[in-house]
Amino acid sequence: MTLKFFNTLTKKKEIFKPIEKGKVKMYNCGPTVYNYPHIGNYRTYIFADLIKRVLKFKGFEVLQVMNITDVDDKTIRDSQKQNKPLKEFTEFYTKGFMQDLDKLNIDKAEIFPKATETIKEMVEIIKILLNKSYAYKTDDGIYFSVKKFKSYGKLSGVDLKNLKAGASNRVGADEYDKENVSDFALWKFYTKEDGDVFWNTELGKGRPGWHIECSAMAMKMLGKTLDIHTGAIDNLFPHHENEIAQSEAVNDVKFVNYWLHAEYLLVDGKKMSKSLGNFYRLKEIEDKGYTALELRYLFLTTHYKQKLNFTLKNLNSAKNTLERLKNIVLELKDDDKENKKYLKEFEKAIDDDLNIPNALQVLWKLVRDKNAEGKYKTIKEMDKVFGLDLFKQEKIKIPNEIQKLVEEREKARENKDWKKSDELRDKINKLGYSLEDRKEGAIIKKDVT
Ligand code: AMP
Ligand code: ZN
Secondary structure, rough: OOOOOEEEOOOOOEOOOOOOOOOOEEEOOEEEEOOOOOHHHHHHHHHHHHHHHHHHHHOOOEEEEEEOOOOHHHHHHHHHHHOOHHHHHHHHHHHHHHHHHHHHHHHOOOOOEEEOHHHHHHHHHHHHHHHHHOOOOOOOEEOOOOOHOOOOOOOOOOOHHHOOOOHHEEEEOOOOOOOHEEEEEEEEEHHOOOOOOOEOOOOEEEEOOOOOOOOHHHHHHHHEEEEEEEEHHHHHHHHHHHHHHHHHHHOOOOEEEEEEEOOOOOEEEEEEOOOOOOOOOOOHHOOOHHHHHHHHHHHOOOOOOOOEEEOOHHHHHHEEEEHHHHHHHHHOOOOOOOOHHHHHHHHHHHHEOOHHHHHHHHHHHHHHHOOOOHHHHHHHHHHHHHHHOOOOOOOOOHHHHHHHOOOHHHHHHHHOOOHHHHHHHHHHHHHOEEEEEOOOOOEEEEHHH
């Protein structure tokens, strides 16, 4: 069976062929450590984790690199607001990020390079770009000339005709949009706003632009050509387009064979983002009584190329579904067999551009199949990809019987059958469990005696 990925570069589903047989070099754009990530960011990192797990399931050895952006416009701005040295400020959020990865069962990358530890390599790249006339110096920095790179736009489809004429043809900021196709900053000369954040280099006193950071870290850790590079779709332009331009202009070889981009997590139809203020952090989700793995389950139910609208109601139903699944799984006996038929079906789903939602359906089909053999070992195999810790014993286990009653009661409530709903609540209470009704559905708790 062959693994296929949708490649943003070619706009096609393609058979995955690594450069070196059996080995995969993957780079994931990682967090900018200026704040706590929101759960939308985590959707993107779970996506990267699923790629890695699928590749490993298929027998590949994976070298995964996820960068830590610890110097850019945002980290400098916010460390100053908090009156903290940049390093102390970014290390605090990096630590928090690593703890969240553990909670979400995101397999750690083999290497987490930091931008501030890759400055030497960035300077070398910029020097070559200057020598090859892809870059030019101005009074405020060194810029990449997008016109010079003939295939600029090949990833995102932006048109160089939109390039602004004249001096405004440049952008110094790290983030900008499609309407502003521009020459972008590789190196920003020091201004007093940068405070104590600068490097004295051959290029002059200053700091790198965001885009060159990823090119430098990717090349340093993985070489000139990578198998896979990922991010969310907002990274497509300008970030990834610029990464291609810089890297290919320096090395004269293809930078990345497979580009994969994940869709957004939405709230009320809008992208979850810090700027809109419509975000949840993992901690807030936990404070509401949900676990990181319940959130993970919710993310697994939607294909990465589809937008996912986040609601507490969805999360609540993911919680209930995952609890049911765990209860079923924990009662399975190991018959020392594997179910080849179901494993094959599962593999077919994950092979098809990471169709995890379908793979979950295969799991449920197996769970419900009364005659299937080898459930225990087969589900254990599948969970290597899902990463849901299905076989881990929990402290409090809600029995199936209670869950069924709760579901019945939810139905009664939907039908506004309050009498039946109250009767069912009494029954649940008598069995030693209590319910807390919320907008998004009921939360079940075991009474402490
Ligand atoms: P940042 O730390 O701001 O660089 O963002 C980290 C990653 O999360 C980037 O790859 C973003 O594209 C991605 N991201 C930001 N907002 C969302 C969202 N609402 N849904 C999914 N991914 C997102
Ligand atoms: Zn990046």
